[in-house]
Amino acid sequence: MQATERVLRTLVDAALEGRRAWANVGDLAWEAGVGEKLAYKALAKPASIGAITKHAGGGFSVTDPERALMLLSVRRTHTSARLTTLEAAQALVAGLDAYAWGGTRAASHHLPNGSAIADHAPAIVYVPEGTSLTELPPGTEAAVHPADARSLDVWADGYTSKAQTYADLFAQPGWQSSEFRRALWREWFTADDWAQAEVAHA
Numbered sequence: 001m002q003a004t005e006r007v008l009r010t011l012v013d014a015a016l017e018g019r020r021a022w023a024n025v026g027d028l029a030w031e032a033g034v035g036e037k038l039a040y041k042a043l044a045k046p047a048s049i050g051a052i053t054k055h056a057g058g059g060f061s062v063t064d065p066e067r068a069l070m071l072l073s074v075r076r077t078h079t080s081a082r083l084t085t086l087e088a089a090q091a092l093v094a095g096l097d098a099y100a101w102g103g104t105r106a107a108s109h110h111l112p113n114g115s116a117i118a119d120h121a122p123a124i125v126y127v128p129e130g131t132s133l134t135e136l137p138p139g140t141e142a143a144v145h146p147a148d149a150r151s152l153d154v155w156a157d158g159y160t161s162k163a164q165t166y167a168d169l170f171a172q173p174g175w176q177s178s179e180f181r182r183a184l185w186r187e188w189f190t191a192d193d194w195a196q197a198e199v200a201h202a
Contacts, residue, residue: 003034005167006151007042008072011052012163015065016188023059033150045071066189069163073170078124078143085139089125092136092144100126100147100155103172106165107180109157111187121176124168126160128152162188 010032014020022028029039043060046052051067054060062068093099100106103124104117122140126147127133133144147155155161160168162184169181 002075003032003038004042005072005075006032006034006148007039008046008068008075009161009163009167011043011046011062012065012069012072013161015062015068016162020062020065021059022061025060033148069166072163073167076167076171078145078168078171081124081143081145082133082136083138083140084133084136084142084144086123086141088136088139089123089142089144092131092133093125093127096127096131098128098149098152100152100158100160102126102145102160102165102168103143104169104176104180106159107169107184109159110162110165111183117176117179117183119176121169121172121174121180124160124172126152126155 007028010028014031025039025043026036028043029036032039034042043052046062046068047054047060049064049067049071051062051064051071052060053063101109101123103122104120105123108117108120123142124145125142126145129146129148131146136144151164155164159165166181166184169177169184
């Protein structure tokens with residue numbers, strides 16, 4: 001996973017949990033597990049479209065989480081994944097200390113009442129970098145991605161974070177992934193962001 005994706009993911013995940021203000025870029029870089037120069041570079045595009053606003057006294061705030069999430073989503077691909085069967089993917093993670101399910105399964109986890117969508121898209125699962133995938137049989141039911149240890153530590157509940165889940169669904173074809181992605185969007189962005197801000201400060 002590229003450094004820019006990790007910065008944007010950290011930024012959006014924090015915003016979706018209500019933490020929008022950052023004292024400095026160094027704090028974001030540390031939390032994302034990247035160098036400060038890389039974090040500055042990753043924030044250039046969000047700043048240019050108004051997704052973040054820099055403070056005169058230092059630091060910055062996320063002013064439009066949705067647009068920041070879109071920047072992450074358009075960068076996401078599944079080209080690095082190893083495709084296999086669902087049974088093989090389940091057997092693989094059963095022997096690992098750390099892993100995280102993504103895609104529609106993570107979306108169902110993040111939706112307040114699960115989901116009424118009947119079918120899942122092909123599974124997405126993240127495993128530690130260096131895990132041998134050579135013995136996995138070919139298939140189309142699961143995409144296995146390598147993930148850095150820091151990401152897996154953050155995803156300690158066994159599912160990818162909100163931002164990662166949405167971005168993965170955005171990059172995955174099929175009606176199931178689209179329906180789950182839209183359900184997440186309705187949960188997070190149905191009300192205009194400025195309207196939510198007004199309610200919070202009323």
